Amino acid sequence: MDKDNKHPFSGETVYFATKHSKEQTLAPLLSKIGLLCVVADVDTDKFGTFSGEVARVGSVRDTLRLKIGAAAEVNPKARFFLASEGSFGPHPLIGFVQSDHEALLFVDRKLKTEIYVEEVSTETNHSEIEFGPRDDLQSFLNQIGFPEHGIIVKPKGNNQIVYKGLQSFRTVGQAIIDAFMLSSEAKVILSTDMRACFNPTRMKVIEKVGEKLIESLNSLCPKCKTPGFAISQGIPGLPCEECGEPSRISKDVLWSCVKCDHSEQKVRPDGIVKISAAECEYCNP
Template sequence: MTLTDLTVRKVVVATMYGKERAFGPVLAKRLGWDLVVPDGFDTDALGTFTGEVPRSGTIEETAIAKARLGAAETGLSLAIASEGAYGPHPHFPFLGAGLEIAVLLDTHTGRVIREHILDERPVYDHITYGSQTELDSFLDRIRFPQQTVILRNQGKTDKIFKGIQDRDSLGTALIALSKSSAGETILIQTDMPAHLNPRRMESLGLLAEKLADRLTCKCPACDAAGFGLTDTRKGLRCAGCGHPTRLAVGEIWSCTVCSHLSHQPRRDGLAEADPGQCERCNP
């Protein structure tokens, strides 16, 4: 079964952290797909958020590697996988952001359809342990215990307490870290696996919708599924001086089968850039 025909019913989702709960309902409703999760699947072998296993490639390469492993494990020809990266916002580095990428791999043809979403309000935060008041404020802010936390000595990965979701376990971890590494700073941070981070699971649900949108969009030239946004055209002109800026003036949609391209306008209808975003007006 290839991606020019979406009547396939069983598709593997390569996850060990419950991502089928985000992708499954959307793809069942939109495409009639039944997602299969491999038994005993270990995606941590490709990298962990806490750093014990470094990720060897980009998040897209890691997502594709997960999909290949999932397909090999189940024998199914179509495989979905996703990968996320969290850190400073690409345009506002004092804010956090999360990039989530999903791929659909057709093992018969090697074709990959990609989709992504940028979460500009992730639950991605940390504090160094100081006082109980500061800790309580942090836990309230991230909505603990629905959002779990990690405790570790800052800069070390040899002693980590993950998936903490109750006050007793939190206290036990604090005591253990204080005794084992006297005088070292204790770092408390949000846990990032999807099943322990409700905001991330919500983002994956939105990503599933975007992936379904792409899969139901056919190429106007060859009728293959997956036609959609792959790049942008820079050069939106400044409303003040008319100089081209680094902002996108439009979108480029393309097909991964026949390479057909289509130039599309910005979806938000913005026709001119604010002078504050112009390198000439605001160097």
């Protein structure tokens, strides 16, 4: 970064509430604007686990705030905090396709601001099956990209016994044998380990949402110069290419400051100016 054009946060430290090596991806991105990323010493698993022992309570943003609150407790004098949260399931628009929803929350305690960014991607190997003694294990392992991607083994009917982070055929085989013995139904649950440190595919999506965070941090409010001037909502009205009627799809977007009351209405950034008749509620009710 040019010495005479430093970012307002350059030279500062951000404390990242993570325990699954996400800093390996996000720290290099944050360093581009001069922020040093330090891992906060907190157990983020207490706010929810993919393997089911601890259920997530509340929304994604609620969980992000809980993680940041925990990081702030152990770093009470710090100004900047970062938290990450991922969830997996059917895509919100393409229901039959699995998706990875990644979110980041960046908090500036001095300015009392929050910058929230998210990324929804169909690039995920999220999968879970019930496995019996005669089922084909190899096809499932191939499907999820084992052993580069880790696997979780649980006895069916017992969520409190979980074998995580398995990345060798020996450990998977032993975990399956143990899980069968602990299952009253003689079945085990096999699933991808979605923790970032065991899932390179997920880590790539985290990198994408990290790039969005840097883009937002680099966007300064025209009025107060606070980082985080970004799109806050869409304004409907994109016309149909066939009938010309306005649709519910955003024609313009509203950019807002996270600190002051300044906002600006702009055209949508992707350059789309019309929708197809297939998407129109009048042409295709």
